[in-house]
Amino acid sequence: xxxxxxxxxxxxxxxxxxxxxxxxxxxxxxxxxxxxxxxxxxxxxxxxxxxxxxxxxxxxxxxxxxxxxxxxxxxxxxxxxxxxxxxxxxxxxxxxxxxxxxxxxxxxxxxxxxxxxxxxxxxxxxxxxxxxxxxxxxxxxxxxxxxxxxxxxxxxxxxxxxxxxxxxxxxxxxxxxxxxxxxxxxxxxxxxxxxxxxxxxxxxxxxxxxxxxxxxxxxxxxxxxxxxxxxxxxxxxxxxxxxxxxxxxxxxxxxxxxxxxxxxxxxxxxxxxxxxxxxxxxxxxxxxxxxxxxxxxxxxxxxxxxxxxxxxxxxxxxxxxxxxxxxxxxxxxxxxxxxxxxxxxxxxxxxxxxxxxxxxxxxxxxxxxxxxxxxxxxxxxxxxxxxxxxxxxxxxxxxxxxxxxxxxxxxxxxxxxxxxxxxxxxxxxxxxxxxxxxxxxxxxxxxxxxxxxxxxxxxxxxxxxxxxxxxxxxxxxxxxxxxxxxxxxxxxxxxxxxxxxxxxxxxxxxxxxxxxxx
Numbered sequence: 001x002x003x004x005x006x007x008x009x010x011x012x013x014x015x016x017x018x019x020x021x022x023x024x025x026x027x028x029x030x031x032x033x034x035x036x037x038x039x040x041x042x043x044x045x046x047x048x049x050x051x052x053x054x055x056x057x058x059x060x061x062x063x064x065x066x067x068x069x070x071x072x073x074x075x076x077x078x079x080x081x082x083x084x085x086x087x088x089x090x091x092x093x094x095x096x097x098x099x100x101x102x103x104x105x106x107x108x109x110x111x112x113x114x115x116x117x118x119x120x121x122x123x124x125x126x127x128x129x130x131x132x133x134x135x136x137x138x139x140x141x142x143x144x145x146x147x148x149x150x151x152x153x154x155x156x157x158x159x160x161x162x163x164x165x166x167x168x169x170x171x172x173x174x175x176x177x178x179x180x181x182x183x184x185x186x187x188x189x190x191x192x193x194x195x196x197x198x199x200x201x202x203x204x205x206x207x208x209x210x211x212x213x214x215x216x217x218x219x220x221x222x223x224x225x226x227x228x229x230x231x232x233x234x235x236x237x238x239x240x241x242x243x244x245x246x247x248x249x250x251x252x253x254x255x256x257x258x259x260x261x262x263x264x265x266x267x268x269x270x271x272x273x274x275x276x277x278x279x280x281x282x283x284x285x286x287x288x289x290x291x292x293x294x295x296x297x298x299x300x301x302x303x304x305x306x307x308x309x310x311x312x313x314x315x316x317x318x319x320x321x322x323x324x325x326x327x328x329x330x331x332x333x334x335x336x337x338x339x340x341x342x343x344x345x346x347x348x349x350x351x352x353x354x355x356x357x358x359x360x361x362x363x364x365x366x367x368x369x370x371x372x373x374x375x376x377x378x379x380x381x382x383x384x385x386x387x388x389x390x391x392x393x394x395x396x397x398x399x400x401x402x403x404x405x406x407x408x409x410x411x412x413x414x415x416x417x418x419x420x421x422x423x424x425x426x427x428x429x430x431x432x433x434x435x436x437x438x439x440x441x442x443x444x445x446x447x448x449x450x451x452x453x454x455x456x457x458x459x460x461x462x463x464x465x466x467x468x469x470x471x472x473x474x475x476x477x478x479x480x481x482x483x484x485x486x487x488x489x490x491x492x493x494x495x496x497x498x499x500x501x502x503x504x505x506x507x508x509x510x511x512x513x514x515x516x517x518x
Contacts, residue, residue: 001177003458007206009182010043011213017041017182018390019381020202020217022189022231024048025055026165026370027353028223029172030377036179037400038381038393043215044173044181045204047188049464051169053298054225055370056468057333059250059288060280062087062095062161062371064120066267067274076352078123080371084161085127087371091168091402093409093419097129098162098278099262101143103317105151110134113267117158132158143262146319157262162278165370166468167417170457174403185458192220192235192362199235199361208460219388221380222364226296226336235362242356243366245294246335249302250287251310251518252328252474257318258284264317275313282444283328283475286314293334300332301515327518329477338367355380361387374398414444418452425452440483445470450487454494462487462509477516484509 019035021028024046032044046052064081065073087095102117104110117132133156135143140155177183186207193201193214201216222231232239258264258277266275277286289306307330315321338354353368353376365380378395385392404419415422428448429435435448453459453469465487467473472480488502488509495501 001174001183001456001458003184003460006177006182006184010045010184010187010204010215013041013043013182013215016201016216016218017043018217018388019043019219019221019384020215021045021221021223022202023223023225023227024050024169024173024183024185025053025223025225026051026169026172026373027225027365027368027376027380028221029055029169029176030373031221031223031365031380032176032181032183033172033179033400033402034374034377034381034395034397035384036176036181037396038385040381040385040390040393042176042179042181043217044176044183045187045189045202045215046185047207048298049185049460049468050173050183050458051166051468054333054335055169056166057248057250057331058165058370059248059276060162060165060278060285061098061276062163064124064160064371065369066116066120066265073352074123077120079375080369081120081124082127083372083375085124085129086374086398087163088129088161090397090400091163091171091405091419093404093406094168094171094402094417095161095163097159099130099143100158100160100265100276101135101140101147101262102156102158102265102267103140103144103147103152104154104156107153110154110156113156117156120158129159129161132156144258144260144264146258147264148317148319161371162263162280163370164281164417164471166471168370168402170469171403171419173458174456178403183458186460189231192360194360197360199358218390219384220362221384222362223366223380225366226334228336228364228366232356232358232362232364235358235360239358242339242354242364244292244337244339245296246337247291247293247300247303247306247332248288248335249306249310249330249332250285251307251314251330253284253286253314253322253326254328255279255282255284257314257320257322257326266313266317269313275310275317277314277317281471281475286310296334299512299515300334302330302332306332307518324518329474329516330518331474331516336366353379355383357383357387363387414446414449421452421456425449428452439470439472439486440479442476442479443470443472443483444475445472447486447490450490451494454491459491460495462491462505463512465491466509466513473513473516477513481510481513484513
């Protein structure tokens, strides 16, 4: 995946694209894959890096949504469970089955949650992962040895999916690009082109060069997440705001706090959220919150009350209480929810996706979640075909393999997530043995991965590598700062940059990463 190739595709197009997409998160990337796989011409523009925002800051779960079942939103759970099953088949190198245990501290919780999870299993049907069942107190402790044991009476075990969100985002971008789409990061939409009051294209600035250019399109999709209202009001200054922003945070702890393979799920906390403690990349991710916000940012930060909430609950359900010094990283993500009423209680807002078409024909896709990204894409491209007078072609993505698809697993855990690309990275390191060196003793990555990410995954900055192509920033924020100069040097050689660029990159990354230290 070459940025120069996509830039040329976008700038030299001699006729309008069928579909232009603004936003390179889960929604936009999914829409690009769907449209390109139907044979439509596609251009996608992301102002920063792919999955820079919400789509790299999830709980790392592909799930039906136990809480939505409790709320009675059976249709959403059904859709999500179907999509969970499809993702395990279409991207097996990234999505796997994860066991979850609901610890029971009252006699009634066993049958209550046991019945609920049996319904969850039945809704999944043939795309289910593994059946749920009741656990005795002893079996619960065997599954999660560090669970708080005082008053523990047993548990319920069930299975959901787990994945690496930003790695899936990169693979989706690669999939779309291979299908002929122009996929561009660091290209910001600064205006809409209109003909007879109908949206007919976009004005884009290449953030790397400052060059502005026009791209024409038969349809334009606004998939900008929490920034959706900004683009809607660019289209129509009088457009009413529809996005309610909710923030969720997570803390990352060392593996010793949850040494087994199973995750912990607490169905209901004080703020009504489900709380998870999930093994991930040999660490433990604990979250999340649901805090209404009145502003949005590409780099949201955890609020003090959120830090206290997650940390307090981690101590409540783990037998060994973590200290602030144990926290390896803390990260925040913003959810774009469609407003209902005054939008003050974001925990009560639906996670269903919405498609809104303005009077000028701007299509806005918002809401939803990672698990249902493919169905969201199918729905929005169906609409785009009708609105833009495009050829009416059926969706092709239900069983379509995502870039990297393989059933074989690399014996090197750090390379397994690259799927079928793992062998190519190994070949790269054989050609230059120096690239076999680890980035850092406390990180599971090798220098050759950085070179690959620049050459084939459109990594343009140190942050792209340490925050999203690898997950170094989330696995250990302090260590990621230490390794930033090594990454900058490797990237500078590949990109033809000088020492001043390296220095600026290290400084910018260090400042950003400080915000992830607890």
